[in-house]
Every structure is written in structure tokens, then in C-alpha cells.
Amino acid sequence: xxxxxxxxxxxxxxxxxxxxxxxxxxxxxxxxxxxxxxxxxxxxxxxxxxxxxxxxxxxxxxxxxxxxxxxxxxxxxxxxxxxxxxxxxxxxxxx
Amino acid sequence: xxxxxxxxxxxxxxxxxxxxxxxxxxxxxxxxxxxxxxxxxxxxxxxxxxxxxxxxxxxxxxxxxxxxxxxxxxxxxxxxxxxxxxxxxxxxxxxxxxxxxxxxxxxxxxxxxxxxxxxxxxxxxxxxxxxxxxxxxxxxxxxxxxxxxxxxxxxxxxxxxxxxxxxxxxxxxxxxxxxxxxxxxxxxxxxxxxxxxxxxxxxxxxxxxxxxxxxxxxxxxxxxxxxxxxxxxxxxxxxxxxxxxxxxxxxxxxxxxxxxxxxxxxxxxxxxxxxxxxxxxxxxxxxxxxxxxxxxxxxx
Amino acid sequence: xxxxxxxxxxxxxxxxxxxxxxxxxxxxxxxxxxxxxxxxxxxxxxxxxxxxxxxxxxxxxxxxxxxxxxxxxxxxxxxxxxxxxxxxxxxxxxxxxxxxxxxxxxxxxxxxxxxxxxxxxxxxxxxxxxxxxxxxxxxxxxxxxxxxxxxxxxxxxxxxxxxxxxxxxxxxxxxxxxxxxxxxxxxxxxxxxxxxxxxxxxxxxxxxxxxxxxxxxxxxxxxxxxxxxxxxxxxxxxxxxxxxxxxxxxxxxxxxxxxxxxxxxxxxxxxxxxxxxxxxxxxxxxxxxxxxxxxxxxxxxxxxxxxxxxxxxxxxxxxxxxxxxxxxxxxxxxxxxxxxxxxxxxxxxxxxxxxxxxxxxxxxxxxxxxxxxxxxxxxxxxxxx
Numbered sequence: 001x002x003x004x005x006x007x008x009x010x011x012x013x014x015x016x017x018x019x020x021x022x023x024x025x026x027x028x029x030x031x032x033x034x035x036x037x038x039x040x041x042x043x044x045x046x047x048x049x050x051x052x053x054x055x056x057x058x059x060x061x062x063x064x065x066x067x068x069x070x071x072x073x074x075x076x077x078x079x080x081x082x083x084x085x086x087x088x089x090x091x092x093x094x095x
Numbered sequence: 096x097x098x099x100x101x102x103x104x105x106x107x108x109x110x111x112x113x114x115x116x117x118x119x120x121x122x123x124x125x126x127x128x129x130x131x132x133x134x135x136x137x138x139x140x141x142x143x144x145x146x147x148x149x150x151x152x153x154x155x156x157x158x159x160x161x162x163x164x165x166x167x168x169x170x171x172x173x174x175x176x177x178x179x180x181x182x183x184x185x186x187x188x189x190x191x192x193x194x195x196x197x198x199x200x201x202x203x204x205x206x207x208x209x210x211x212x213x214x215x216x217x218x219x220x221x222x223x224x225x226x227x228x229x230x231x232x233x234x235x236x237x238x239x240x241x242x243x244x245x246x247x248x249x250x251x252x253x254x255x256x257x258x259x260x261x262x263x264x265x266x267x268x269x270x271x272x273x274x275x276x277x278x279x280x281x282x283x284x285x286x287x288x289x290x291x292x293x294x295x296x297x298x299x300x301x302x303x304x305x306x307x308x309x310x311x312x313x314x315x316x317x318x319x320x321x322x323x324x325x326x327x328x329x330x331x332x333x334x335x336x337x338x339x340x341x342x343x344x345x346x347x348x349x350x351x352x353x354x355x356x357x358x359x360x361x362x363x364x365x366x367x368x369x370x371x372x373x374x375x376x377x378x379x380x381x382x383x384x385x386x387x388x389x390x391x392x393x394x395x
Numbered sequence: 396x397x398x399x400x401x402x403x404x405x406x407x408x409x410x411x412x413x414x415x416x417x418x419x420x421x422x423x424x425x426x427x428x429x430x431x432x433x434x435x436x437x438x439x440x441x442x443x444x445x446x447x448x449x450x451x452x453x454x455x456x457x458x459x460x461x462x463x464x465x466x467x468x469x470x471x472x473x474x475x476x477x478x479x480x481x482x483x484x485x486x487x488x489x490x491x492x493x494x495x496x497x498x499x500x501x502x503x504x505x506x507x508x509x510x511x512x513x514x515x516x517x518x519x520x521x522x523x524x525x526x527x528x529x530x531x532x533x534x535x536x537x538x539x540x541x542x543x544x545x546x547x548x549x550x551x552x553x554x555x556x557x558x559x560x561x562x563x564x565x566x567x568x569x570x571x572x573x574x575x576x577x578x579x580x581x582x583x584x585x586x587x588x589x590x591x592x593x594x595x596x597x598x599x600x601x602x603x604x605x606x607x608x609x610x611x612x613x614x615x616x617x618x619x620x621x622x623x624x625x626x627x628x629x630x631x632x633x634x635x636x637x638x639x640x641x642x643x644x645x646x647x648x649x650x651x652x653x654x655x656x657x658x659x660x661x662x663x664x665x666x667x668x669x670x671x672x673x674x675x676x677x678x679x680x681x682x683x684x685x686x687x688x689x690x691x692x693x694x695x696x697x698x699x700x701x702x703x704x705x706x707x708x709x710x711x712x713x714x715x716x717x718x719x720x721x722x723x724x725x726x727x728x729x730x731x732x733x734x735x736x737x738x739x740x741x742x743x744x745x746x747x748x749x750x751x752x753x754x755x756x757x758x759x760x761x762x763x764x765x766x767x768x769x770x771x772x773x774x775x776x777x778x779x780x
Contacts, residue, residue: 033326
């Protein structure tokens with residue numbers, strides 16, 4: 001994945017997650033590109049139609065904002081918030 | 096099989112768009128990287144935020160890729176003939192003014208074959224919301240030039256490049272009398288959602304143009320990359336100018352895309368005018384339409 | 396169900412056919428109309444525009460006939476009984492939505508006050524040359540119902556019938572008037588509301604989830620739904636299954652289109668309507684409809700005065716064509732003469748059904764005025780010679 005994506009990644013205050021309907025994904029990459037925290041990437045594996053569905057790189061990067069769900073033209077992914085992230089440190093913000 | 100998800104633990108969760116869709120019709124027919132589905136997400140969220148009674152919301156589409164939206168929405172849905180959704184919706188709305196009527200269709204359907212209906216609905220200020228997903232060509236039929244294809248983009252019927260002058264849709268809607276006019280691109284998901292919410296709340300004809308990628312026909316044929324590259328282009332080349340003079344928001348080939356809410360005004364609707372005129376002419380005997388006492392007027 | 400008295404102008408009137416047609420629609424419960432001005436039909440919507448505000452109805456003059464013919468379908472799906480009114484050039488534009496009404500089984504009424512065609516033709520003068528267009532004008536296979544009134548009284552009566560038939564069979568119903576009938580002024584008796592039978596729309600009693608908008612019910616016709624009732628149904632002009640979902644394959648097409656056609660063809664005996672006079676012992680039968688029927692009556696009188704046994708078969712419902720009855724009449728072997736104000740349209744149906752069992756003759760007329768009765772008389776005399 002691109003450097004720009006990696007740059008966005010930092011441990012989030014809230015822990016989020018995504019749910020992916022793997023077979024509905026057409027691999028457009030909107031969710032990966034426009035995830036504000038860079039938490040997603042296209043997986044190496046294929047679905048049955050031959051597309052690479054997205055996957056969460058690390059739950060720490062996802063705050064469950066569901067922007068992926070808002071972008072996904074195939075209604076194949078959505079994000080949700082799980083709760084406060086125990087791994088979040090205040091100074092993380094200052095970085 | 097198609098239901099397979101990465102869901103592993105805890106309560107089953109539901110995609111917030113799902114209650115708005117006819118799940119038994121998924122997956123949809125739209126191409127990878129097409130933006131129409133993205134607009135549907137925004138529409139679903141706008142419906143949620145509007146807190147409308149969904150049983151009273153009707154969606155009407157014409158023919159084409161965007162014309163399939165009605166068929167996928169879990170609402171009273173009408174997939175009509177090519178170019179005529181606005182005329183159908185006019186009848187639907189006037190026959191039962193308690194319905195919230197949304198027309199959802201493409202640039203070819205609404206603005207070329209349906210152009211006459213569109214301008215007259217704006218002029219009459221029929222109380223409805225029209226969402227036009229503009230991908231600059233006819234997608235369903237294989238990428239022919241439309242009334243919005245900019246010079247010199249090539250299409251299957253403009254193999255040497257389009258050369259006709261195009262419609263500037265916000266200006267068209269504005270000059271014909273729409274009371275709410277906005278344009279966004281599929282990159283602007285939050286803004287689309289907000290615009291749709293505002294449009295649904297607006298009395299009169301509200302119009303939203305959404306610029307959307309057609310990766311299969313417009314992007315590829317013009318060597319503009321895929322849907323994602325179109326989205327990045329929108330991100331990098333959109334200029335938000337709310338309140339801009341609609342005469343100055345014309346879209347040029349790969350030029351900047353002026354977005355924003357351009358028009359938000361008050362104007363009596365067709366039905367208001369109908370009742371005002373009849374009351375003035377007929378006097379106290381006139382009962383405003385729709386009649387509500389005895390089930391007349393399609394309203395109980 | 397009986398007519399809503401508020402829309403029934405009970406009494407004896409002196410109306411032209413167009414005004415009578417309007418009153419028929421109001422009596423039948425029509426409360427939405429969309430139209431576009433066109434001679435010689437406009438008086439129908441002019442009167443509607445005047446009457447509706449007093450009855451809780453809405454008339455909208457649309458931007459063209461295409462829009463009118465679909466706005467009315469929107470109104471039907473919102474729960475109204477609806478119609479549009481036009482003449483030949485407008486009917487040509489409406490064809491796309493006759494097809495839509497057929498495939499979506501939208502009950503609605505199209506009034507065609509026929510004039511001379513093709514194209515702009517004879518705007519102010521009569522014709523009967525839209526008969527085949529009314530039946531076959533939209534692409535694809537479908538069936539509909541068409542009625543042909545021959546007097547202002549019948550313009551009233553048949554318009555009520557047209558709305559009732561539309562509801563019973565969920566098809567577009569055509570009122571095939573003509574300029575003469577539309578503009579001819581005669582006595583019209585409008586009966587008391589409680590004597591006018593009105594067919595209510597048959598709405599489903601099923602709930603969301605169990606309701607399938609295109610599942611055939613009584614008479615092979617599905618129950619209706621209307622927008623806003625929470626059924627969240629889907630209607631499409633694409634070939635669809637019982638759920639109303641598009642299905643693009645040969646099996647779905649076969650199932651749907653055969654039902655759309657069969658619901659009329661297999662029940663034609665209940666729809667077909669004609670009036671006969673003295674056909675049993677006739678040496679020649681005259682078949683006619685609309686205004687031409689009244690001209691033919693004069694010719695029949697003239698021939699009878701000469702001692703010829705002439706029978707009359709007059710089409711009330713033109714589509715579906717009274718195929719079975721015409722076959723019976725033809726089997727008698729006696730000639731059949733058909734008079735119509737075109738160069739042969741319903742005549743081809745007559746000839747097809749006669750199938751060589753009897754001699755047939757067409758008394759054609761290009762339109763612009765009615766036949767001279769002498770011409771029909773001559774054809775009768777020629778046929779029995």
C-alpha cells in the first residue's frame with residue numbers, strides 16, 4: 001500500500017471494526033483510498049468473482065466512522081465502533 | 096455463499112444502508128467503480144436523518160444505469176419509461192400530495208429524452224426531489240454521447256470526440272424555477288447526504304446533480320483510469336462555491352468542477368397555486384385540494 | 396359499488412359527445428386527468444378542468460401527450476382513477492405508455508376523438524383510422540379493450556363502462572370516439588347515481604412481505620396496491636416476475652406476456668359486446684361501429700324499403716374483436732358488408748374471421764366526413780345481387 005496511506009495510520013481513541021460482504025465486493029478501492037485513518041487495504045486473496053475485497057490492517061487504526069460504508073458503491077462494507085481503545089495513549093494525539 | 100462476511104463474533108450487525116435496499120436483489124448490476132451505489136448510500140442516510148415515514152416515500156426512475164435505483168430501493172418504487180419519470184412522478188404527487196416523491200435517474204434519461212418534462216416540472220415547481228446522477232454519457236446502452244458529454248471526450252457515437260455544446264444542469268434547473276439546486280461529486284459523500292436531506296425537506300422542486308464516474312465507458316474510453324482515479328480527480332479538482340451564479344458552473348472536459356448549493360429559495364408550488372387560484376375564482380365554496388374529510392383526494 | 400353522487404350530473408341534458416364523455420368519467424369516479432390540447436378532443440378536458448375543482452379532482456395540462464399518458468399512470472398508482480384525452484397525433488405520442496400500462500397492468504382510460512390522418516391530417520374533421528393503432532400501436536404483444544360510441548349518450552355510458560372494464564381487467568381501455576360523435580349535440584340522460592354501477596379498484600388485503608404485486612388473482616388479474624400504503628412494492632416496465640422484479644429471460648417473458656394476453660383473449664366472451672338487428676334471416680349483414688353505424692342504419696333502411704333482408708351487426712367493443720360471433724355469422728354463407736371511415740382496418744379482422752366462408756365487402760372512406768348512405772346502400776345491393 002501507498003506511503004500516503006501508511007502516513008494516515010495512527011492508533012485511534014476509539015476502536016472500530018468493519019464488516020465486509022466479501023462476495024459483493026467489486027474491488028473498486030474507494031474504501032481503502034478514502035478511509036480517513038488508512039485502516040484498510042485490499043486483501044491478497046480473491047473473492048469468487050476475482051476481486052480483492054478490503055480488509056482491516058489493524059483494528060487500532062479503525063475508529064468505526066463508517067465512511068467506508070458511505071463510499072462503498074456495492075454495499076459490501078460498513079464500519080462500526082466497538083468501544084474505547086485500550087491501546088490509545090493521550091500523547092499519540094500530539095504526534 | 097454471497098452472504099459470506101468476515102463477521103466472526105458478537106451480535107450480527109447490519110449495514111446501515113441495508114434496510115433501504117431490496118436485499119433479495121443484491122448484488123446490483125453496476126460496474127466496479129461506478130458511483131451510483133455511493134449515491135444510494137447517501138440517499139439512505141439522508142432518509143434516516145430526515146426521519147421520514149418511509150411508507151410515504153415513493154421513488155421513481157426512468158431507464159438507464161441510474162434508472163435501476165428505484166428497483167433496488169425498499170420503497171414504493173416505479174421503474175418507468177425512458178425519460179418520463181418526472182411526468183410519472185408529477186401524476187403520483189398530485190394524486191396524493193401526502194407522498195414524498197423522489198425521482199432518481201441519469202443525465203441521458205432526465206436531460207435528453209426527458210428534458211422537456213424536467214424543465215416543465217421545474218417551471219411548475221412540483222413538490223418533488225430530482226436526483227440526477229451525471230456520468231456524462233449513456234451507460235446502459237454502451238457509452239453513447241449525451242447532452243452533458245463535454246468536448247472533446249469520445250464516446251461510441253462521438254468517436255472523434257464530442258463537439259456539441261452541453262447543458263449546464265444547475266443553470267437549467269435554476270432558470271426554469273427549481274427552488275433548491277446543488278451539485279456535488281460522488282467524492283463528496285457527506286455533502287451529498289446533507290444536500291439530499293435539505294432537498295427532501297424543501298417544499299417545491301429540489302434538484303441535485305451528482306457527478307459520478309463511469310469507469311467502463313467514460314473513464315476507460317477517454318483513458319482517464321478507473322473509478323478510483325475519477326474519484327481522486329473529483330477530490331483534487333472540485334471547487335466548492337456555494338451560492339455561485341449557476342451561469343458560471345459549466346463543466347468543461349477534465350476542468351474544475353464547481354460544487355455546492357447554488358439555489359435555495361421559496362416559490363409557491365403547483366398545488367399551492369392551484370388552490371390559491373381556484374379559491375380566488377370560486378370563493379368560499381372551494382375546498383382546497385386534497386379533500387381530506389371523506390377519503391377523497393386519495394387521502395384518508 | 397354505486398357512483399359517488401357528487402360526480403353525477405343527474406338529469407336530462409343537451410350535450411355534445413365530448414362533454415358527455417367528461418360527465419361519464421366523473422360519474423365513473425375519475426378524479427385525475429392529464430391532457431394536452433388537441434382538436435377535436437379538447438372539450439373533454441376543458442370541461443374536466445372546470446368541473447374537477449368542485450369535486451376534489453386534479454386536472455393538469457401537461458407539456459405533451461407523452462407526459463399526459465404517463466402522469467395519469469402515476470396518479471393511478473397513487474390511488475386515483477385517471478384518464479387522458481387526445482386525438483390521432485397525440486395518440487401516436489402516447490403509444491409508449493399504452494405499452495407501459497399494458498405491462499404494468501395499470502387500469503386507465505385513453506379517450507381518442509379520431510380525426511383524419513396520418514400526421515396532422517384533418518384536425519377538425521372525422522376519421523376512424525386509428526382503430527388498428529389503438530390495438531397494435533405500442534410495440535410487443537399485449538391486449539387491451541376499445542369501445543366505440545355512436546352518440547353523445549353512448550359517450551357518457553361507455554366512458555363509465557371503460558373505467559369499469561379498466562378496473563376489472565387492469566388494462567388500458569380506449570374510448571374510440573370520432574370528431575362527429577365528439578361534436579354532435581343530442582339529448583343525454585344521466586341517471587341517478589344509485590343506478591350507475593361503478594367497479595371499485597380491487598386492492599390487496601395482503602401485508603407487506605406476503606403481497607406480490609403481479610401474482611394473478613381473480614380473472615387472472617393481480618390485486619392492486621397504491622403508493623403510501625406501506626406495501627413497498629415495485630413496478631417496472633421491464634419483463635418481471637410476480638414480485639414485480641425484472642427478470643430478463645425467455646421463461647419470464649413467456650409467463651408474463653401470455654398472461655397479459657390471455658387475461659383478455661380467454662375472457663373475451665365476457666368483454667365482447669355488440670348490437671344486432673335482424674341478422675337471423677338476413678341475406679346480407681352490415682357490420683359497422685361508431686358514427687358510421689348511424690349512417691349504415693340509413694342505408695339499411697333504404698335497402699329494406701327495396702325488400703332486401705338486411706341485418707346489422709354493430710361493434711360496441713371493437714377490441715377484443717367479436718371473433719366468435721363473426722365466425723358464426725360468416726358460416727351462414729350470406730355476404731357481410733363492412734362500412735368504416737378508413738381504407739380498411741376492422742375490415743381485415745372481419746375478413747380474417749370470415750375466413751372465406753362468406754363474401755365480404757368493404758365500404759371504405761378516407762375520412763373528412765361521414766359516408767354518403769347511398770354508397771353503403773349500393774354496396775348492400777351489390778352484395779345481394
